[in-house]
Amino acid sequence: MDYPGWVWAATLAGLTALIAADLMLVGRRPHAVGVREASLWVVCYVGLAALFGALLLAFADPTSGAEFFAGYVTEYSLSIDNLFVFVIIMSRFAVPKEHQHRVLFIGIVLSLVLRAVCIAAGVAVLNAFNWVFYVFGAFLIYTAIKVARDDGGEPENPDNAVTRALQRVLPTTDTYDGGKLVTRVAGRRMFTPMIVVVVALGLANVIFALDSMPAIFGLTQDGFIIFTANAFALMGLRQLYFVIGGLLDRLVYLSYGLAVVLGFIGLKLIVEALHGSHIDEIRLVIPDIGIATSLGFIVLTLAVTTVASLLRSRANAKKAPEAEQREPAAADHSS
16 A cells, blocks of 8 residues: 555654653663563553554555554564563673663664665565565575574574674773763763664664564565554564563473464465466465464464463473472482
């Protein structure tokens, strides 16, 4: 669907205002974000995304609304993997807790700008070359297999080479100066380690988009829907970091759920590419996979994965005390 210029302008103005308001709140009082505060912000951002999707359903068309919700859910769920990397980066650079929310905010805004460039390029390429669907589809299926084989292991930090290069090129201090990115040492302006953390977070977010971007292109090729779904997913990611940072270990089957979602969308892309080849017989053998079917499959898969993970974690938690009780008993018997 082609959206008029005023819709783009109004959407960008609304997102900019939201980012500016968030920045004012972030910079007002540095503090360690608690779970309750972060949960309220998550609910707020999810509510705004739901409202935006409802407006698309009401004033655009049902397909656009469904595509937005499918893209948003996919992007938000795949972004959970990013949180592992965020934890690694924050720990490695020992970022003070009271400044973590500000660093995450700047890093995510940086990644949103970089993703917008990637989205514009991706839409242009897909509109020009149908064979790119095969490439994206094959890449997603390969990624799905790789994610499933990793068995939920902690992802590798992709920022090492970049951060080392930055520290060599930029005059960087060894210590933080509050939440400042730039400080003065002996009259000389120098960057604090905060700038390296911000760049690392932004680049890590873009690198991890290498699987989520083809995934959302598999659900829609509408640049407006892709951009807004990414924007709402990323803006709610910072608060999600503080909410589930301590719960990531309990989502033991998350990798399998994400692998199934990626594999499904990869197959959907290949089916669309085959249909785009204008071979009528293919449609008789392989039917179209509608956006409603895609959205339902994604939501159901993530729901089953989450419930199964929590049940498994609860069972493991019950077994742990029993194992601890058996060990002393075995030791007494052997003595």
